[in-house]
Amino acid sequence: MSPDSPVPDSPVPGSPVPGTPGLDALVAAAPVPETLVRVVLVDDHGLFRAGVAHELAGSVDLVGEAGDVEKAIVVIRATRPDVVLLDVHLPGGGGRAILDACVPELPSTRFLALSVSDAADDVIGVVRGGARGYVTKGVTASELLEAIHRVAAGEAVFSPRLAGFVLDAFSGGAPAADAELDQLSPREREVMRFIARGYTYREVARELVLSVRTVETHVSAVLRKLQLSNRHELARWAQTRGVV
Numbered sequence: 001m002s003p004d005s006p007v008p009d010s011p012v013p014g015s016p017v018p019g020t021p022g023l024d025a026l027v028a029a030a031p032v033p034e035t036l037v038r039v040v041l042v043d044d045h046g047l048f049r050a051g052v053a054h055e056l057a058g059s060v061d062l063v064g065e066a067g068d069v070e071k072a073i074v075v076i077r078a079t080r081p082d083v084v085l086l087d088v089h090l091p092g093g094g095g096r097a098i099l100d101a102c103v104p105e106l107p108s109t110r111f112l113a114l115s116v117s118d119a120a121d122d123v124i125g126v127v128r129g130g131a132r133g134y135v136t137k138g139v140t141a142s143e144l145l146e147a148i149h150r151v152a153a154g155e156a157v158f159s160p161r162l163a164g165f166v167l168d169a170f171s172g173g174a175p176a177a178d179a180e181l182d183q184l185s186p187r188e189r190e191v192m193r194f195i196a197r198g199y200t201y202r203e204v205a206r207e208l209v210l211s212v213r214t215v216e217t218h219v220s221a222v223l224r225k226l227q228l229s230n231r232h233e234l235a236r237w238a239q240t241r242g243v244v
Helices: 023-029 046-056 069-079 094-102 120-129 141-152 160-170 186-196 201-208 212-226 231-240
Strands: 038-042 061-066 083-086 110-115 133-136
Touching: 038 046, 038 069, 046 061, 046 141, 061 069, 069 083, 069 094, 083 094, 083 141, 094 110, 094 120, 110 120, 110 141, 120 133, 120 186, 133 141, 133 160, 186 201, 186 212, 186 231, 201 212, 212 231
Parallel strands: 038 061, 038 083, 083 110, 110 133
Antiparallel strands: none
């Protein structure tokens, strides 16, 4: 550069360098992060909640948890999530009690039942209460995440077998109420189905996260209420009613 050549102007601090995009352009070009589905998880087993939370971490916004009906209602009302993952059998009234309390107040919140039970009366009960879907705890993390997104979008989500229960119920094909079955509590029915499928007491205890002694107590209550003598009679009773 000769002494007579004009000295180029120095850029003003903070101003864009010629040939480079300005701040506004960079902001406009930046990808907009996807809004995560806001989820409340309701289940009375803390270890199960921790496992689900771990599997879904980063894929949903877990805004609350609860282990019983009373706390669940408080958390759901306070957070107003997009989706509630709801166990069917809970201390204090079960998943249906939560649906009855929250569905009328929170029309934009969707409820997805997540339960170990695949019994028709459990499925139909929560659907009548306002749940948009029902999946069992045997689903994979990716399947559960897909179900959450579909329910959040307003779809109804059921496995093929559970969808059949719902179709029968709302087309008038559901079996009539069984007075004997109605004697049993939700937990007794759950235990009864496992026993009728041939599970041992220890296997039932592991599936339901109960002690073996508690399982034995439930089985004794079921046999007494149904006036049956042993688990083999119980298995036949359950099979004849199609509740296995």
